Amino acid sequence: xxxxxxxxxxxxxxxxxxxxxxxVNLGIESGEFVALLGRSGSGKSxxxxxxxxxxxxxxxxxxxxxxxxxxxxxxxxxPWKTAIQNVELGLxxxxxxxxxxxxxxxxxxxxxxxxxxxxxxxxxxxxxxxxRALVRDPKLLLLDEPFAALDALTRMRMHALIESLWxxxxxxxxxxxxxxxxxILLADRALVIDRGRIIASIIIDxxxxxxxxxxxxxxxxxxxxxxxxxxDTQLPKSTAADxxxxxESTVLPRSIAMA
Amino acid sequence: MQISAPxxxxxxxxxxxxxPSLRRRSRQWLRALSxxxxxxxxxxxxxxxxxxxxTLAAPSQVIASFMELTADGALQHHLLVSLSxxxxxxxxxxxxxxxLALLSGLSRTGEYVIDAPMQMLRTLPVLALIPFFIIWFGxxxxxxxxxxxxxxxFPIYLTLYSGIRGVDPKLVELAKVIGLSRxxxxxxxxxxxxxxxxLVGVRYxxxxxxxxxxxxxxxxxxxxxxxxMNDARDFMRIDILVVGLLxxxxxxxVVDILVRWLERRLLAWRPSFVNAAA
Numbered sequence: 001x002x003x004x005x006x007x008x009x010x011x012x013x014x015x016x017x018x019x020x021x022x023x024v025n026l027g028i029e030s031g032e033f034v035a036l037l038g039r040s041g042s043g044k045s046x047x048x049x050x051x052x053x054x055x056x057x058x059x060x061x062x063x064x065x066x067x068x069x070x071x072x073x074x075x076x077x078x079p080w081k082t083a084i085q086n087v088e089l090g091l092x093x094x095x096x097x098x099x100x101x102x103x104x105x106x107x108x109x110x111x112x113x114x115x116x117x118x119x120x121x122x123x124x125x126x127x128x129x130x131x132r133a134l135v136r137d138p139k140l141l142l143l144d145e146p147f148a149a150l151d152a153l154t155r156m157r158m159h160a161l162i163e164s165l166w167x168x169x170x171x172x173x174x175x176x177x178x179x180x181x182x183x184i185l186l187a188d189r190a191l192v193i194d195r196g197r198i199i200a201s202i203i204i205d206x207x208x209x210x211x212x213x214x215x216x217x218x219x220x221x222x223x224x225x226x227x228x229x230x231x232d233t234q235l236p237k238s239t240a241a242d243x244x245x246x247x248e249s250t251v252l253p254r255s256i257a258m259a
Numbered sequence: 260m261q262i263s264a265p266x267x268x269x270x271x272x273x274x275x276x277x278x279p280s281l282r283r284r285s286r287q288w289l290r291a292l293s294x295x296x297x298x299x300x301x302x303x304x305x306x307x308x309x310x311x312x313x314t315l316a317a318p319s320q321v322i323a324s325f326m327e328l329t330a331d332g333a334l335q336h337h338l339l340v341s342l343s344x345x346x347x348x349x350x351x352x353x354x355x356x357x358x359l360a361l362l363s364g365l366s367r368t369g370e371y372v373i374d375a376p377m378q379m380l381r382t383l384p385v386l387a388l389i390p391f392f393i394i395w396f397g398x399x400x401x402x403x404x405x406x407x408x409x410x411x412x413f414p415i416y417l418t419l420y421s422g423i424r425g426v427d428p429k430l431v432e433l434a435k436v437i438g439l440s441r442x443x444x445x446x447x448x449x450x451x452x453x454x455x456x457x458l459v460g461v462r463y464x465x466x467x468x469x470x471x472x473x474x475x476x477x478x479x480x481x482x483x484x485x486x487x488m489n490d491a492r493d494f495m496r497i498d499i500l501v502v503g504l505l506x507x508x509x510x511x512x513v514v515d516i517l518v519r520w521l522e523r524r525l526l527a528w529r530p531s532f533v534n535a536a537a
Contacts, residue, residue, distance in 0.1 A: 054432060069436065076433040080451040080528040089447060090437045118530040136437065 003030035005140055005172040006051060011060030013046050013196075020046040021057065022196035028140070033166055033173045035187035037180065037228060043196040044176045048144050051174065068140040069133035073148050075125035077117040077132075084113040087132045103135035104128065107161060123154035127161070134165065141166075143175040147182065159185055163208070180224045184217060185210050192227040200227035316498035321505070324498040333487075338506065340482040344400070344475075345468050348407025352464055355408070356415030357457075364423030364453070365445065374420070381413040386474055398479040403472070410471040411464035418460025422453030455526055462518040469510055 006028035013021040020043045028034050038044040049055035050062055052070045077086045088100035104113055107127040117125055126146055133141060143162070147155045163186060166173055177183055183190045184204055192200040202223055206216050298318055304310040305317030316324075328334035359377065362369035385406060392402040392409075426449050434444045476485020484503055491499035 052436060054435065072429070072433070074429065076429055078430060078448060078451070080454075080526075081447070090434075090439045090443060116528045118528065132437065 004028070005030045005032070005065060006174070007061070007063040008047075008051070009061040011047075011050065011057045011062060013043075013050065013055070014058045019196050021050070024060070024193075024196070024198055026191070026198065028172050028174060030139075030172055031170050033175070033186060033188045035175045035177055035183035035190045036193055037177060037183050037190055037224065038193035039178065039228070042193045044193050045144060046196075047193065048142050048174065048176050051140075052142050065139045067136070067138045068142060069136055069138040070142045070144065071126070071129050071133050071146045073145040075117070075122075075129040077120075077125055077128055079117050082114045082116055083109060083120065083128045083131075086117070086128060087135055089132075091135065099135050100131070103131040106134065106165070107131045121154075122150050123158065126150065126158065130161070130165070134169065137169075139172060141171045141173045143173060145176050145178070148178070155182075160209075162186065180221055180228070181212060183224065184220050185212075190224055192224065194229070200224075202227065313495070313497070316501050320498045321501045324496075325502050325505075328499070328502060334502075334506075337482055337484050337487045341472060341476065341484045344403050344472055344483065345407060345465075347404045348468055348472075349411055349464065351404070351408035352411035352415055352468070353461075356412040356460075356464075357419055360416045360419035360423065360457075364420045365449070377413070377416055381417070385410040385471055389475065389478060393478065402478075403475040403480070403483075406471050406475045407468045411468045414460040414463040414467065415457070416460075418463075419453055419457040422456030423449055425456065426452035455522075455529070458518065458522055458525070461521075462515070465514045465518065466511065469507060469514070473507070 004027055006026065008024055008026040011021055011024045011026075012019065022043075024043075024047060026047070036044050036047065046055060048070070050057050051064050052068065053064075054070075077083070078089070081089065083104060084097070084100050087103055088096045091099060101110070101113060104110060107130050109124060109127055109131065112120060112124060112128075115124075117128070120128065129146075147158050150158060159182065162173075162175075165171070175183070175186060184206070187204055190200075190202045190204055191198050192202075202220070204220060206214055206220070210217070301310075301315070302318045305312070305315065305320075310317075312320075325334070359373050363373040363377075364370075388409065389402075389406065392405055396402040396405055430448050430452065431444065434448050439447065472483070473485045473488070476483040477489040480486040480489070484506055488500055488503035491497075491503065
């Protein structure tokens, strides 16, 4: 346990009377890629925010390295700064611009250095946000559903990019997602969180690079979906975990019938 | 970037795409035509004696007076005096309104101390303060500049304050994640985020300051456009009054162009400008 990067012990978080995190324990080893799966409101974002230092738990211990960076679901680039200005913002020293340039080159944006965020595509903006995190040389990278707003093709490219960056920079990664396939493609270990408790931890030992047609993939998916509480019969083929009927979708047929 | 539904359909309606542009061009002609027609009517009305010269001066006479006033340099002199009053008043308003908005926008204490009195003061009709300003500041330059500053300060304060409070909290959170200092947060995140709103205030203030100046310059002034017009009124020089009005209209246009230019430079990152440039 000497190389433990994240150590969370007995963490709880109360919002009013709601228990968002309920006695959570979590360890992430150095260089480990952990995916955290859960439905909306399961507490997964609250856990990430407490690791990022953006939220203070009501109880428990959170030990994280100071060298940690977050990439959010939205790129959160400053719209009035170009890509490279966004990446170098807050860096000290006279090599800042140079570092920012090479970070952007690493994520494949060397041709968009001076573009304003408004002109970047969703995938480009998210890559710039990644470069902004990487340029600060983090030991721990916290990813809060960073691919959720991207189209399927862009998401696949981002998966490959994240995997290669993770290897090259020896990062510890905590990826929050509601996409079971994404977790199996990328993570060493997938955790399932539900109502503020981590209810399952599943080791994913498929050889990399992984793909959906790999032997063992379907078994892991069934296992994870089972842990989340979704059985195969509830699911159309190959979709994400969050396909429980929502209030909107149950209301929809009625409104169509009225129209 | 407009997609018109008929153009997507494979039918003879494709000729429709020409018709709107023709119609738009002819409409533009109409736009220029109607003011010209009005001007012509005005001239005809005056020349034929339908409009008495005591009611309104003819356009030709207005042009003649304009030439006369510029020839002896009187108009330029008055214009410069007015411009410098607006410039001084606006500078004070920018410094004061900007400073107060920063204090109350960036700190809760500042908000408690500053915001309530500002909200109360802004409802006062500035023109009703003219007697006070004369009692306090005399009849020289000071009350005129002070009135302009007093009127222009509120739009600047209000818009910058609400611009600061309206900055996206997600960006502020990001600044925390990447470890920006408070100074850097204000400089790189909060002020640029508040700028678009604040520029609306600047535009509004510039408009107001001219308005107030006309009134201020009609009290014990010996120079300025307002004085020129006041003087013209005393001598029933309707032609000069019209010249004064035209100057104000022209200045309004110039101010608008200036602020638009500023917006294009300072807000080059905005999607509307970025797309227009592409």
